[in-house]
Amino acid sequence: MAKRKAKNYNHHTLVPKHEKLSEKQKNDLLKEFKCNLGELPKLLATDAAIMDMNPKVDDVFKIHRFSRTEGISVFYRVVVDE
Amino acid sequence: MEENLPIYKKVKAISFGKISPKLIRKMASVKIVTPELYDREGYPVDGGLMDIRMGVIDPGLKCKTCGSKLKECIGHFGYVELARPVIHISYAKLILDILRKICRDCGVVLGEKLKPEEDAKEKKVDVLDAKKASARAPKTGVKCQSCNAKQFKIIIEKPTSYFEDGKRLSPIEVRTRLERLRDDDLPKLGLNPKVFRPEWTVLTLLAIPPVTIRPSITLESGERSEDDLTHKLGDIVRINQRLFENINAGAPEIIIEDLWDLLQYHVTTFFDNAVPQLPPARHRSGQPLKTITERIKSKEGRIRHNLAGKRTNFSARTVISPDSMLDLNEVGIPKQVAMKLTVPERATKWNMDFLKKFIEKGPKEYPGANYVVRPDGRKKKISDETKEQLLEELQPGYIVERHIMDGDISIFNRQPSLHRMSMMCHKIRVLPGLTFRLNPAVCAPYNADFDGDEMNLHIPQSEEARAEAEILMMVHTQLISPRYGLSIIGCNMDAISGNYILTKHMSIPKEEAVQLLASIGVDDFKRLPDKETVTGKEVFSVILPEDFSFTGKTREGNPVKIEKGKIKEGFMDKANLGEGHGLMLRNIHKNYGAKEALDILGKIFRLGIRTLQINGLTAALSDTDLTQKGKESVEKILADAKEVVNKLIDDYHNHKLDAFPGRSVEETLELKILETLNKARNNAGKIVQETVDKSKHTSIIIDSGAKGNVISMAQMAAIVGQQALRGKRMEKGYEDRTLSCFEKNDLSPKARGFVENSFKKGLTPYEFFFMSQTGRDSLMDTALRTPKSGYLYRRLANSMQDLKVAYDKTVRDASEKIVQFKYGGDGIDVSKSEGGIVNVKKIIESTR
Numbered sequence: 001m002a003k004r005k006a007k008n009y010n011h012h013t014l015v016p017k018h019e020k021l022s023e024k025q026k027n028d029l030l031k032e033f034k035c036n037l038g039e040l041p042k043l044l045a046t047d048a049a050i051m052d053m054n055p056k057v058d059d060v061f062k063i064h065r066f067s068r069t070e071g072i073s074v075f076y077r078v079v080v081d082e
Numbered sequence: 083m084e085e086n087l088p089i090y091k092k093v094k095a096i097s098f099g100k101i102s103p104k105l106i107r108k109m110a111s112v113k114i115v116t117p118e119l120y121d122r123e124g125y126p127v128d129g130g131l132m133d134i135r136m137g138v139i140d141p142g143l144k145c146k147t148c149g150s151k152l153k154e155c156i157g158h159f160g161y162v163e164l165a166r167p168v169i170h171i172s173y174a175k176l177i178l179d180i181l182r183k184i185c186r187d188c189g190v191v192l193g194e195k196l197k198p199e200e201d202a203k204e205k206k207v208d209v210l211d212a213k214k215a216s217a218r219a220p221k222t223g224v225k226c227q228s229c230n231a232k233q234f235k236i237i238i239e240k241p242t243s244y245f246e247d248g249k250r251l252s253p254i255e256v257r258t259r260l261e262r263l264r265d266d267d268l269p270k271l272g273l274n275p276k277v278f279r280p281e282w283t284v285l286t287l288l289a290i291p292p293v294t295i296r297p298s299i300t301l302e303s304g305e306r307s308e309d310d311l312t313h314k315l316g317d318i319v320r321i322n323q324r325l326f327e328n329i330n331a332g333a334p335e336i337i338i339e340d341l342w343d344l345l346q347y348h349v350t351t352f353f354d355n356a357v358p359q360l361p362p363a364r365h366r367s368g369q370p371l372k373t374i375t376e377r378i379k380s381k382e383g384r385i386r387h388n389l390a391g392k393r394t395n396f397s398a399r400t401v402i403s404p405d406s407m408l409d410l411n412e413v414g415i416p417k418q419v420a421m422k423l424t425v426p427e428r429a430t431k432w433n434m435d436f437l438k439k440f441i442e443k444g445p446k447e448y449p450g451a452n453y454v455v456r457p458d459g460r461k462k463k464i465s466d467e468t469k470e471q472l473l474e475e476l477q478p479g480y481i482v483e484r485h486i487m488d489g490d491i492s493i494f495n496r497q498p499s500l501h502r503m504s505m506m507c508h509k510i511r512v513l514p515g516l517t518f519r520l521n522p523a524v525c526a527p528y529n530a531d532f533d534g535d536e537m538n539l540h541i542p543q544s545e546e547a548r549a550e551a552e553i554l555m556m557v558h559t560q561l562i563s564p565r566y567g568l569s570i571i572g573c574n575m576d577a578i579s580g581n582y583i584l585t586k587h588m589s590i591p592k593e594e595a596v597q598l599l600a601s602i603g604v605d606d607f608k609r610l611p612d613k614e615t616v617t618g619k620e621v622f623s624v625i626l627p628e629d630f631s632f633t634g635k636t637r638e639g640n641p642v643k644i645e646k647g648k649i650k651e652g653f654m655d656k657a658n659l660g661e662g663h664g665l666m667l668r669n670i671h672k673n674y675g676a677k678e679a680l681d682i683l684g685k686i687f688r689l690g691i692r693t694l695q696i697n698g699l700t701a702a703l704s705d706t707d708l709t710q711k712g713k714e715s716v717e718k719i720l721a722d723a724k725e726v727v728n729k730l731i732d733d734y735h736n737h738k739l740d741a742f743p744g745r746s747v748e749e750t751l752e753l754k755i756l757e758t759l760n761k762a763r764n765n766a767g768k769i770v771q772e773t774v775d776k777s778k779h780t781s782i783i784i785d786s787g788a789k790g791n792v793i794s795m796a797q798m799a800a801i802v803g804q805q806a807l808r809g810k811r812m813e814k815g816y817e818d819r820t821l822s823c824f825e826k827n828d829l830s831p832k833a834r835g836f837v838e839n840s841f842k843k844g845l846t847p848y849e850f851f852f853m854s855q856t857g858r859d860s861l862m863d864t865a866l867r868t869p870k871s872g873y874l875y876r877r878l879a880n881s882m883q884d885l886k887v888a889y890d891k892t893v894r895d896a897s898e899k900i901v902q903f904k905y906g907g908d909g910i911d912v913s914k915s916e917g918g919i920v921n922v923k924k925i926i927e928s929t930r
Contacts, residue, residue: 033890033892033903034890035898035900038899039894039898039899039900041899041900041901067907069906069907069908069910070904070908073907075903076903
């Protein structure tokens with residue numbers, strides 16, 4: 001597939017907010033859940049929601065999305081390349 | 083003890099390869115040269131397919147390769163040297179792909195750009211899988227980039243013949259081409275040269291499986307019947323020998339080719355007897371042979387039937403029937419079953435006399451015992467002859483397998499086992515009769531009814547298993563559904579209407595109340611007020627815990643108040659007692675524990691049923707009678723609706739009807755008509771609800787929530803209503819009309835499936851026909867949907883089967899990968915909530 005031009009999809013109402021974690025936040029997260037990067041849910045580097053945020057492999061994104069059980073729910077995903 | 087510690091390892095990769103001719107020869111213990119199986123004495127022929135060097139299947143014989151006897155020797159492979167190579171059917175597609183991808187002369191992978199040496203080394207090897215390779219198959223006219231040879235189009239004539247430019251490629255040629263491929267080039271084709279050389283897919287040697295995987299069976303007549311695989315192998319060896327002889331005798335090429343093709347056919351069907359283009363090899367009786375692929379494949383194959391499928395001993399299955407006098411955690415079993423299923427009980431010096439009684443009775447008298455197991459593990463059947471001796475022999479350490487008795491632990495199950503409540507632990511009650519008996523209240527978790535349902539019963543055989551079943555699987559531990567946090571077991575049907583009548587209307591002499599309570603298993607009547615007559619509420623209150631307080635609502639929203647174990651206000655109905663509702667039950671469970679809740683539930687259930695046995699409950703025809711006034715208003719509603727519809731239809735014909743946005747005029751008309759008619763039916767329903775006699779039994783059944791709803795009442799009393807097929811009024815049938823008794827393009831209600839009569843009044847023939855249409859449609863729908871949703875559920879359950887909630891409330895899979903950061907997003911354990919909600923206010927109040 002031809003590489004599409006990076007476009008900011010992050011402001012669309014249907015795209016939950018994605019936020020890149022800093023190195024420190026990332027380490028805190030891994031400590032909190034006592035896990036390594038391989039155990040986190042994955043996110044493709046080519047995902048439209050993060051295309052404009054210059055994602056690199058092993059970056060962790062914090063996703064704020066709406067959930068019927070808890071209002072705004074927080075989810076984390078690690079960028080993979082495949 | 084360090085060496086006993088478990089070692090955890092992760093499987094990183096599994097590689098599959100193809101067995102090489104070299105390995106076939108190396109692992110084989112025999113070369114098969116003759117299709118004969120046995121000599122005249124019935125002894126396996128040397129070099130035949132049943133050669134005893136490939137393992138033994140007869141008792142008494144010893145394997146010539148390993149020297150072990152039957153069952154000890156696992157069997158050894160043999161091999162056949164094929165006179166001419168043949169294609170392995172499973173690789174036919176791969177061979178085609180490779181042939182197309184490589185040069186016909188030099189074997190180099192086509193289409194690669196020639197680059198200087200150093201470039202080729204640096205370049206990452208592009209691994210192509212076979213599919214990609216075939217997609218890029220070069221066309222005729224392409225030239226090899228290395229030797230400049232012209233390439234031709236290669237096609238396959240299924241299953242196993244290859245043609246290049248119209249000329250057939252024999253397997254020999256195919257093999258030589260594949261041999262030319264260099265090891266270095268294999269990764270480009272997605273192959274691993276260490277375990278897979280392409281020429282191995284053209285067989286020169288055929289491995290003969292050991293006799294132990296194709297045992298022959300001796301028929302009653304003394305004749306031997308060989309396994310399907312042996313038959314097939316016999317064909318292969320026979321043809322192979324003939325081919326050898328013909329080649330050596332210098333027979334004409336045509337004969338050799340014919341035999342070669344025949345050999346190819348036999349080898350192909352040996353691997354797979356369901357190749358689309360080939361007629362399946364058959365027995366003399368005409369039934370197809372089951373060869374290797376058929377042995378493994380599909381539901382009856384080795385994997386799904388033998389490896390994934392399990393069978394159990396100590397289990398029973400029979401029809402179920404109800405018995406509301408059983409406790410909820412009991413199961414009634416027939417004596418016949420009780421005398422077949424056993425519990426192993428170890429003899430100690432304390433229970434010797436107890437166990438001896440069972441042995442004395444033996445297997446034919448209940449409660450007896452079937453077997454005695456000696457400490458060395460030898461099992462002895464108890465019979466009239468062995469009884470005396472076993473009685474004498476019995477000493478501590480022996481195990482007696484005694485019949486199951488009242489109070490023993492069992493696991494009861496109904497398929498499909500969709501959730502954990504589909505298997506629960508019940509205590510045995512041995513009863514006369516031939517069916518399993520269960521309390522109708524536990525039908526809900528099993529989704530059982532008594533129209534012929536069968537259920538399974540298992541008897542745990544070890545102390546640990548029994549303890550586990552009792553602690554984790556007992557019915558009372560399963561009371562609260564983990565799906566919605568309410569009692570899944572509750573009252574249904576008669577138990578609801580009975581308690582409704584009791585707590586709403588009834589008052590009975592105290593004597594009768596005592597009898598009523600005694601009959602449901604209550605023996606403490608202190609809490610019954612000392613009056614001549616007592617009300618139903620007071621009777622019901624006796625089974626509630628003495629300090630129980632609860633406020634809730636009835637189905638209609640009226641308040642229910644229970645204070646200090648007494649109903650102060652309101653009455654019982656489905657909202658408080660029903661399965662999947664039962665907030666009162668939920669509160670009892672929370673405050674008094676599962677066991678108490680189950681006990682109370684059983685009593686409430688029996689109380690309801692018993693009340694109906696005293697009071698009576700029936701549905702009379704007159705229950706659905708309307709008053710004269712009611713009748714008139716229903717008729718008026720109907721007439722009004724008809725008028726409105728006629729007006730709409732007129733407007734439509736006169737082009738005066740305005741379309742809804744995004745709809746055509748026809749659609750608008752349909753929507754408006756549907757709306758009008760539905761409104762009419764609903765209004766009629768309201769009239770029925772208002773005018774019908776509330777004290778009549780049909781009304782009681784509906785109002786208590788035991789069965790039925792207001793609509794079904796309205797359908798009986800006033801109007802059945804519009805029949806809809808796929809969300810529309812009836813339209814299919816004849817040209818432009820539903821039935822031939824209507825005019826073409828008649829849009830009136832009655833011509834489009836509006837049933838204006840009630841069930842009691844009776845339907846006109848065309849109304850009856852419309853109802854049959856919708857009835858058939860919904861029948862089809864359920865019949866088609868059930869297997870679909872079942873498979874959907876199976877996939878879901880399998881994909882989530884080993885997810886678990888870790889101590890930090892994250893949901894993780896078996897390899898500790900995080901699936902959810904907080905269970906369910908909110909971390910609530912539904913089975914500890916009330917209907918999925920944690921009522922904080924209530925908790926605070928209760929701690930005060």
